[in-house]
Amino acid sequence: xxxxxxxxxxxxxxxxxxxxxxxxxxxxxxxxxxxxxxxxxxxxxxxxxxxxxxxxxxxxxxxxxxxxxxxxxxxxxxxxxxxxxxxxxxxxxxxxxxxxxxxxxxxxxxxxxxxxxxxxxxxxxxxxxxxxxxxxxxxxxxxxxxxxxxxxxxxxxxxxxxxxxxxxxxxxxxxxxxxxxxxxxxxxxxxxxxxxxxxxxxxxxxxxxxxxxxxxxxxxxxxxxxxxxxxxxxxxxxxxxxxxxxxxxxxxxxxxxxxxxxxxxxxxxxxxxxxxxxxxxxxxxxxxxxxxxxxxxx
Amino acid sequence: xxxxxxxxxxxxxxxxxxxxxxxxxxxxxxxxxxxxxxxxxxxxxxxxxxxxxxxxxxxxxxxxxxxxxxxxxxxxxxxxxxxxxxxxxxxxxxxxxxxxxxxxxxxxxxxxxxxxxxxxxxxxxxxxxxxxxxxxxxxxxxxxxxxxxxxxxxxxxxxxxxxxxxxxxxxxxxxxxxxxxxxxxxxxxxxxxxxxxxxxxxxxxxxxxxxxxxxxxxxxxxxxxxxxxxxxxxxxxxxxxxxxxxxxxxxxxxxxxxxxxxxxxxxxxxxxxxxxxxxxxxxxxxxxxxxxxxxxxx
Numbered sequence: 194x195x196x197x198x199x200x201x202x203x204x205x206x207x208x209x210x211x212x213x214x215x216x217x218x219x220x221x222x223x224x225x226x227x228x229x230x231x232x233x234x235x236x237x238x239x240x241x242x243x244x245x246x247x248x249x250x251x252x253x254x255x256x257x258x259x260x261x262x263x264x265x266x267x268x269x270x271x272x273x274x275x276x277x278x279x280x281x282x283x284x285x286x287x288x289x290x291x292x293x294x295x296x297x298x299x300x301x302x303x304x305x306x307x308x309x310x311x312x313x314x315x316x317x318x319x320x321x322x323x324x325x326x327x328x329x330x331x332x333x334x335x336x337x338x339x340x341x342x343x344x345x346x347x348x349x350x351x352x353x354x355x356x357x358x359x360x361x362x363x364x365x366x367x368x369x370x371x372x373x374x375x376x377x378x379x380x381x382x383x384x385x386x387x388x389x390x391x392x393x394x395x396x397x398x399x400x401x402x403x404x405x406x407x408x409x410x411x412x413x414x415x416x417x418x419x420x421x422x423x424x425x426x427x428x429x430x431x432x433x434x435x436x437x438x439x440x441x442x443x444x445x446x447x448x449x450x451x452x453x454x455x456x457x458x459x460x461x462x463x464x465x466x467x468x469x470x471x472x473x474x475x476x477x478x479x480x481x482x483x484x485x486x487x488x489x490x491x
Numbered sequence: 492x493x494x495x496x497x498x499x500x501x502x503x504x505x506x507x508x509x510x511x512x513x514x515x516x517x518x519x520x521x522x523x524x525x526x527x528x529x530x531x532x533x534x535x536x537x538x539x540x541x542x543x544x545x546x547x548x549x550x551x552x553x554x555x556x557x558x559x560x561x562x563x564x565x566x567x568x569x570x571x572x573x574x575x576x577x578x579x580x581x582x583x584x585x586x587x588x589x590x591x592x593x594x595x596x597x598x599x600x601x602x603x604x605x606x607x608x609x610x611x612x613x614x615x616x617x618x619x620x621x622x623x624x625x626x627x628x629x630x631x632x633x634x635x636x637x638x639x640x641x642x643x644x645x646x647x648x649x650x651x652x653x654x655x656x657x658x659x660x661x662x663x664x665x666x667x668x669x670x671x672x673x674x675x676x677x678x679x680x681x682x683x684x685x686x687x688x689x690x691x692x693x694x695x696x697x698x699x700x701x702x703x704x705x706x707x708x709x710x711x712x713x714x715x716x717x718x719x720x721x722x723x724x725x726x727x728x729x730x731x732x733x734x735x736x737x738x739x740x741x742x743x744x745x746x747x748x749x750x751x752x753x754x755x756x757x758x759x760x761x762x763x764x765x766x767x768x769x770x771x772x773x774x775x776x777x778x779x780x781x782x783x784x785x786x787x788x789x
């Protein structure tokens with residue numbers, strides 16, 4: 194259970210020392226909100242937007258945080274808090290959270306796919322997070338699905354993320370609007386300083402906007418192919434779809450994904466054993482996963 | 492070590508009872524060749540071209556063996572031989588063989604990719620074969636890489652197998668020859684009753700045949716993308732490429748695959764830790780994997 198919460202912007206530009214100070218402030222606020230003190234805390238878990246080692250607490254290279262290379266986040270934070278700290282990749286922790294406390298409860302093999310600004314993922318096999326030889330496993334969004342497809346943030350072409358992330362959705366919508374395609378999105382995005390949020394996507398779909406429906410059908414198509422590919426490689430019991438976009442659109446959005454994925458399964462035996470379901474922990478998946486990790490390893 | 496060998500055609504069309512009788516004959520011949528008798532044997536391992544359960548010995552559905560659905564191969568063979576028999580998918584066993592006794596010796600996470608008539612695969616994580624919720628894991632050849640690509644034997648379009656298998660290579664070569672493209676393959680394939688064997692592929696490449704070189708560069712491209720995708724999902728220590736095509740062409744054939752795969756890795760940290768290597772056991776990978784399984788579980 195979550196007994197207290199606090200939230201702060203990362204402000205990566207102030208550098209690791211400054212960010213750690215902000216994390217310490219947030220930790221103190223969260224503990225206060227729970228009516229506790231830091232000395233009541235047994236261990237701390239933290240997720241980083243980067244490959245990271247739970248063994249050493251080092252954050253390797255956060256692509257969206259300039260200058261964050263080989264930062265010993267676990268050690269820095271552990272000294273300030275005088276508590277054991279375990280560090281992991283944030284999406285791994287989201288996957289672990291959903292596995293232990295959310296949609297994946299009770300299964301032992303699952304893949305988490307998180308659709309937001311990017312498309313991240315995590316793997317659980319035999320009840321354990323698969324971190325990989327370089328702590329880089331689970332990046333299912335960066336599998337190429339169309340070799341000559343649109344440019345991805347990672348520099349490759351045609352990754353799943355280049356089709357299915359909120360960033361990709363916004364790119365498609367902007368291109369269509371620029372071509373003069375009529376859509377409620379022209380107005381809805383203006384209200385939002387021109388950003389296409391997950392909420393706006395939902396609003397446009399609810400109004401049966403033709404452009405939004407078409408763009409999201411393409412997203413479902415590529416996520417369905419991804420799910421099919423993951424089943425043929427891993428054959429998990431469950432694929433859990435989470436992240437802002439999925440959260441906003443709900444289980445109904447997954448039905449076409451299931452319909453596209455299922456015929457892709459090479460083995461058509463026991464197809465119903467593979468469940469494709471929405472995440473249930475929302476924004477809390479990562480912190481709950483961090484708590485699970487801290488409890489077991491901290 | 493292999494102390495005795497015997498080989499027989501499967502003759503799937505005679506049905507499970509008949510095939511089991513042929514396996515028993517082959518087993519007796521192999522034991523004789525080793526100067527032993529069946530009572531000297533401790534356990535038997537067998538690979539099936541189908542998803543199969545090592546727990547129950549049931550072979551679920553062999554796509555290339557009509558009528559082989561839910562065949563209790565382990566039980567049938569165990570009764571005839573009066574020995575413990577363990578059954579698994581043949582490519583899983585090939586992967587296990589390479590892992591324990593071949594190219595993967597000493598690592599703990601690897602993916603096997605076998606390029607022959609089709610493109611099969613197997614996964615080892617944390618030293619264990621990953622079989623999947625339905626014994627269907629490791630089918631890396633049936634991941635879609637070009638959604639509108641050529642038809643695959645599995646019914647989908649644009650699977651890796653539809654680009655990189657010997658069957659796909661032969662399709663491309665035939666199409667080019669039919670269009671009147673000049674190539675030494677026109678003659679070489681005639682010598683072989685029009686079949687394009689792995690040996691013929693090598694011969695044509697050795698003669699710097701432009702058509703063969705072009706077709707194989709495409710194979711390398713798609714296998715490179717597959718390797719990149721597998722690294723981003725699994726982050727294994729090693730990808731072992733085996734099967735008839737790779738065996739015929741050797742390590743030189745893998746260099747372009749490595750060159751295509753590496754820039755695809757999302758994490759560019761410790762890129763050299765991911766080794767992409769040829770299998771070393773050749774035809775013996777599956778039987779050696781079967782022996783390993785029989786020793787540990789039989």
